[in-house]
Amino acid sequence: MSYSKTIVLTNYDGETFVVDEVVAVEPQTIEHMIEDGCANTSIPLPNVTSKILSKVIEHCKKHVETPNSNEKAAKADLKSFDFDFVKADQGTLFDLILAMNYLNIKELLDLIYQTVADMIKGKTPEEEEEMRRVNAWVFSCFVGVTCLYFKSKKM
Amino acid sequence: MEDSDHQPTHSGSLIGSNDDLLTEILLRLPVTSILQFKSVSKHWRLLLRHRHFTQRYDTLSKSPGFFTTDNIYVPYDVANPTTPLFRSLDFYPDPHGIRIVQSCNGLLLCRTYRGSIDARKYYVFNPTTKQFAIVPRLPGGYEVRKTIRFMGLAFHRTDCVHYKLVCICSLESDDDVELFQIQIYSSDTGEWKICPAPSYRNHLYFKIDAEQLQTLPLPVEMTVFQTVTMYFGESRGHLHLTVLVDSDETGLHLNVYEMLGDHSGCMLRWFVKYQLQLHEICGAFPEMTCSSYDFDVVDVVRGVKEEDTFIVLRISCKLIRYNVHDKSFRQMSDVINYAFRKDPFAHHRYIETLAYF
Numbered sequence: 057m058s059y060s061k062t063i064v065l066t067n068y069d070g071e072t073f074v075v076d077e078v079v080a081v082e083p084q085t086i087e088h089m090i091e092d093g094c095a096n097t098s099i100p101l102p103n104v105t106s107k108i109l110s111k112v113i114e115h116c117k118k119h120v121e122t123p124n125s126n127e128k129a130a131k132a133d134l135k136s137f138d139f140d141f142v143k144a145d146q147g148t149l150f151d152l153i154l155a156m157n158y159l160n161i162k163e164l165l166d167l168i169y170q171t172v173a174d175m176i177k178g179k180t181p182e183e184e185e186e187m188r189r190v191n192a193w194v195f196s197c198f199v200g201v202t203c204l205y206f207k208s209k210k211m
Numbered sequence: 212m213e214d215s216d217h218q219p220t221h222s223g224s225l226i227g228s229n230d231d232l233l234t235e236i237l238l239r240l241p242v243t244s245i246l247q248f249k250s251v252s253k254h255w256r257l258l259l260r261h262r263h264f265t266q267r268y269d270t271l272s273k274s275p276g277f278f279t280t281d282n283i284y285v286p287y288d289v290a291n292p293t294t295p296l297f298r299s300l301d302f303y304p305d306p307h308g309i310r311i312v313q314s315c316n317g318l319l320l321c322r323t324y325r326g327s328i329d330a331r332k333y334y335v336f337n338p339t340t341k342q343f344a345i346v347p348r349l350p351g352g353y354e355v356r357k358t359i360r361f362m363g364l365a366f367h368r369t370d371c372v373h374y375k376l377v378c379i380c381s382l383e384s385d386d387d388v389e390l391f392q393i394q395i396y397s398s399d400t401g402e403w404k405i406c407p408a409p410s411y412r413n414h415l416y417f418k419i420d421a422e423q424l425q426t427l428p429l430p431v432e433m434t435v436f437q438t439v440t441m442y443f444g445e446s447r448g449h450l451h452l453t454v455l456v457d458s459d460e461t462g463l464h465l466n467v468y469e470m471l472g473d474h475s476g477c478m479l480r481w482f483v484k485y486q487l488q489l490h491e492i493c494g495a496f497p498e499m500t501c502s503s504y505d506f507d508v509v510d511v512v513r514g515v516k517e518e519d520t521f522i523v524l525r526i527s528c529k530l531i532r533y534n535v536h537d538k539s540f541r542q543m544s545d546v547i548n549y550a551f552r553k554d555p556f557a558h559h560r561y562i563e564t565l566a567y568f
Contacts (some may be wrong), residue, residue, distance in 0.1 A: 150222035153232060165235070173239035191251045198227025199252070 063090070064098035065113075071106045072098065075113055082116035083159035103158050108151045115141060115164060138164060142171045146197065149175075230258060238268055242339055242563045243296065262372065265565040269317070269368050272563045274512065278311055280557040287512065287523070287532065289543050295561050297338045303345070305332065313364050317564025318374060320364035328357050335364065335374060335398070339563045346396060349378055350403055358382070360391070365419045368566045373399040375419055395422060398568055416478065430468050430481040432456050441465065442508035451511040452481060453522075455489075455504075463489040463504075467511060467522065467535075485535045487522070492533075495540045496526050509558055 063080040065073040080099075081087040089099055101109065115138075122134050141164070142149065149172050156165050176194050226232045237245065237259065245268070249256045258264055275293040276286035282300060286292040300309040300321060307326035311319050312333075321334040333346040349356055358380040366374040376396040381389055393406040406422050414427045432438060433454060442453035450470035457463050465488075468481035492506065493499055499506055509530065510523040518536040523543065525531070530543040 147222065150226055154222050154225060157232060169235045170239045172236050176236075177240050177244040187247060187250075191248065194248060195251050197223050198233065199224055 065109065066098045066100045067104050067106050067109045068102055069106050071109075073106075073109060073113060075116075076120075079113065079116045079120050082120060083112070083161050085158065085160045101159075104155045105151065108148075108155045111141075111148075111152065112155055112159065112161070115161075119163075138167055142167050146172070146175060234258065234264060234267075237264070238271070242272075242565070245565060246296075246340065259565075260567065265567070266368065269564050269566060271515075272317070272565075274560055274562045276561050277510065278314075278559045278561060280310060280559075282311065284561070285530065285544055285558075287521070287543070289532075289541070295338065296563070297341065300336070302336055302341060302343045303334060309334065311559045312362060314559035314561070315364045315366045315374075316368050317562040317566060318364060318366045318568070319559065320362065320376070322362070329353060331356070333362060333376070335376075335568070337564065337566065337568070338561065340565060340567065342567060344398065344568065346376060347401065347403070349380075349394060355380060366566075366568075368564060371399075372566065372568055373397060374568055377417060377419065378403075393417065393424075395419075418476065420476070425477070428478055428480050430454065430466070430483075432458070432466060442511060444511060446511055447513040447515075449484075449513055450478075451484070453508045453511060461488075465489065465508065485520075485522070487533065487535075491538070492524070492526065492540075496529070496531070498527050510560070512560075 061077040062074050063077050063086070065075060065080065065086075067073070077090075081090060086099055104112070118137050119134065122130055142152075144152070149168055152168055153165065153172070156168065176197065226236070237248070237255075240248070245259055249259050275288070276284055276295065278284055278295075284295050284298075300311070303309065305323050307330055308324035309321050310324040312322045313320045317337065317339065319336045319338060321336055323331045323333075332348075334343055335346060336343040349359065359378060360381050361377075361379040363377045364374060365377060375398070378394045378396070380392045380394065382392050383390075394403050395406060396403045414429060415424045416427045417423070418425055430452065435458075437457045439455040440452070441455055442451065444451055450472075452468045452470070454466050454468065455463065456466050464486055466483050467485040467487070469484040470481055471479045473479055489504065505527050507525040508522060509525050512521055512523070514520045518534075520535050522533045522535060523530060524533055529545045532541045532543050533539070534541070
């Protein structure tokens with residue numbers, strides 16, 4: 057595998073990331089941009105912040121560097137890497153979903169969706185009042201409504 | 212749930228307003244959360260009730276256990292038992308009590324338990340969503356209703372939101388041949404309809420969409436060897452027939468057949484999907500001596516993956532789960548009541564489904 061060619065990615069903040077081509081083509085969206093010839097100098101990724109982009113590059117690197125074999129150890133290593141990767145706060149996971157969806161990286165999306173689902177499912181509330189609070193909290197996660205009353209209560 | 216430092220985020224509202232992304236997250240929630248989150252907002256209620264969502268959700272749905280006729284719940288997985296979303300059939304105040312007749316893809320056909328034929332009602336109930344419907348009475352009054360021999364529910368969640376009931380009544384006839392009449396109820400039209408009356412023959416099946424009786428093929432072993440039919444049922448779209456075969460060559464064994472159908476759903480032939488030698492069971496459970504085979508095949512449950520497929524057996528007083536992949540036995544329950552032993556077919560699978568009818 058040759059690592060000679062590099063690609064420059066420019067993100068939302070105007071920051072640039074120099075990445076090996078083999079790593080950069082992991083996301084299908086970038087691969088298609090390169091194939092279509094619209095990425096001679098640098099690829100603009102205006103929807104992605106530098107924090108998220110460096111996380112995405114970290115993920116792509118790990119997946120390119122891990123030998124594509126059926127070896128149990130390599131598979132387990134990648135699995136534990138992915139598992140640690142999604143150990144993030146909800147805001148970061150939301151940002152990752154948007155970035156991964158935009159860049160079309162499918163394999164990790166599944167795990168992120170499941171992680172967010174596990175976060176919001178919580179426990180089954182027995183009381184109606186408790187249920188309303190959980191519902192309002194979930195609502196505020198996805199709609200962006202600040203609800204001070206619910207924020208002040210620990211769920 | 213860690214919430215104290217939660218800040219509503221811009222990305223959260225972007226995902227919240229993108230139905231595709233939101234759906235992907237919601238699909239991965241347990242069914243209790245889905246039911247609860249219907250009251251999060253009007254938007255979520257519409258999304259979670261929409262057929263696009265419920266159908267995708269139901270393809271991943273689980274069958275965690277079954278009910279016996281006296282409404283006792285038996286989980287399939289003893290190590291991780293689940294409690295069903297409903298505990299009793301109190302969805303309708305029937306003074307004579309309600310019992311399950313049949314389970315079909317998550318919907319239960321129920322019937323008034325005791326009481327006269329005139330007081331008897333049939334219900335269709337979704338135990339997951341708690342939705343139920345009272346089936347209109349079969350027309351023709353008492354004279355027709357007393358001849359009901361069979362009532363069955365047909366529901367295929369991916370095909371249609373409606374269900375059908377098939378009722379077989381016996382007709383009076385002059386000679387010895389017993390004649391039957393088939394009536395079909397559709398929740399789409401809300402009416403009963405009579406099908407052309409066929410005369411009685413063995414090995415028939417009723418094709419619901421064509422509303423016709425057709426001949427059911429039989430496995431070749433059933434015409435050659437001595438056989439006993441042990442089980443007939445469906446799982447994950449596969450139709451299974453389990454037969455005890457006594458052949459000189461291979462000894463006494465269980466054949467689990469699967470039906471091979473064509474594209475139109477016509478049944479072509481059976482093929483042997485799994486085979487279980489009886490001496491394997493005798494080896495694992497000495498109480499089942501080879502002189503008296505005190506056992507039943509209760510259920511054949513296919514997993515999403517082949518290694519999750521198992522057969523539920525009743526061996527003397529125990530319920531046993533036999534994994535077809537690694538050929539292992541695991542005990543599910545050691546207390547089986549008399550009614551269940553007498554009628555092992557009277558078990559009704561519990562399947563979570565969000566289907567609305």
